[in-house]
Amino acid sequence: MSAESNSHAMPSVEDAQPVGHEGIRIDISEKPALSGGSPLALFVLLGLLAILGGSIALFIAQVILLEADPSASPVLMILSIIAFVLSLILFSSITIVQPGQTSVRQFFGSYIGTIRRTGLVLVPPLTGGTKVSVKVHNFETNELKVNDLDGNPINIAAIIVWQVADTARAVYAVEEYEQFVKTQSEAALRHVATTHPYDEPGPGETSLRGGTDIVSRELAHEVAERVAMAGVEIVEVRISSLAYAPEIAQAMLQRQQAGAIISAREQIVEGAVTMVEQALTRLENEDIVLLDEERKAQMVSNLLVVLCSEQRTTPVINAGSLYS
Numbered sequence: 454m455s456a457e458s459n460s461h462a463m464p465s466v467e468d469a470q471p472v473g474h475e476g477i478r479i480d481i482s483e484k485p486a487l488s489g490g491s492p493l494a495l496f497v498l499l500g501l502l503a504i505l506g507g508s509i510a511l512f513i514a515q516v517i518l519l520e521a522d523p524s525a526s527p528v529l530m531i532l533s534i535i536a537f538v539l540s541l542i543l544f545s546s547i548t549i550v551q552p553g554q555t556s557v558r559q560f561f562g563s564y565i566g567t568i569r570r571t572g573l574v575l576v577p578p579l580t581g582g583t584k585v586s587v588k589v590h591n592f593e594t595n596e597l598k599v600n601d602l603d604g605n606p607i608n609i610a611a612i613i614v615w616q617v618a619d620t621a622r623a624v625y626a627v628e629e630y631e632q633f634v635k636t637q638s639e640a641a642l643r644h645v646a647t648t649h650p651y652d653e654p655g656p657g658e659t660s661l662r663g664g665t666d667i668v669s670r671e672l673a674h675e676v677a678e679r680v681a682m683a684g685v686e687i688v689e690v691r692i693s694s695l696a697y698a699p700e701i702a703q704a705m706l707q708r709q710q711a712g713a714i715i716s717a718r719e720q721i722v723e724g725a726v727t728m729v730e731q732a733l734t735r736l737e738n739e740d741i742v743l744l745d746e747e748r749k750a751q752m753v754s755n756l757l758v759v760l761c762s763e764q765r766t767t768p769v770i771n772a773g774s775l776y777s
Contacts, residue, residue, distance in 0.1 A: 483684070485620040486558045486566025489575030497575055498547050501540045508536035546578040557624050567620045585620040589688060590631075596694055601661065602650045606698035609646050609661070611672060611690045613638045619684030627683040637679040645672045651697065665692050696716040721761055729756045743773050 489497075515530040549572070550556050556568040558580045568574055568582075576582070596610040615634055617623045623630040646661065649668060654660040659667050673690035680687065734751060735741075 467579055481621050481625050483619045484566045486568050487577055488568045491572040493573040494547055494573040501543055504536055505540040508533040543578055546576050548574050548576055548582060550574050553588040555585045555587055555620050557585055557620050558582050564621060582625055585617055585623055587617050589616045593693055594642055594665045598698055599643050599646045605651055606649050608698055610694035611642050614688040615685050616688055617684060618686040622684030630683045633683050634680050634685055638676050639689050641679055645675060661695055725757055725761050729753050747757040
């Protein structure tokens, strides 16, 4: 792969180096958390339920025994209370992770890993979890009013398709990563729109209207660079709305119509000249009629009028001679 192609490669989440507001680098990335699968979690859950039920039953039995014999030892009551409290604490090690979701675990404020396995999962006790969706998201930016490369005001919007790739960065590197993606996407869209003309590009330029695919790829690359620090990957970006701003739309429409008319007239004239040339050549080659220069000029004039006229022409039959 050439160096030029590498320069246009989509930046990955691993390449991002998030930096705090005061220049403090946020060195955090996703890592797997210690966890157990559904069979083990179910076994532990049933065991905890059994311990919880047994401790409650033992506590009630001890209370009845103490009422009957106040001199009895309360050791079993204490043990039942301890077992009850421990079982409640261990219940925090059981969690459910739905498909398309992850659980970012932290222990007293410290990140310990991310759980990506789904179903009933056994996790370290006394840990908290933050659910982060790894499904593919998409949204359409607001219709932004910006100036293109030529300074013409335009309205533009884009559809952004994205997905969380690094859950740790999404939770800890930025504040509200979904809003962060939306804001950075609109900022990138504004920047890209100002680097291209809406139409009629110059040499080496790409227009927004004529090079939509190229502009979309460029926009996807810039959005990916901006949101990589949040652990987000860009799947696809497409321009969804593109038009001149209302205040100049009519003037630009007239300019486009004028350009289309000129292009059509050029094609008509080119075709007419070709047809006249073929007619004169055939008349001469087949000796149908001998034409001097004046008659050729008159025929060329008549044929061009007939072929280039926008309305039906009315022929005038000349019964006399061209010469006086």
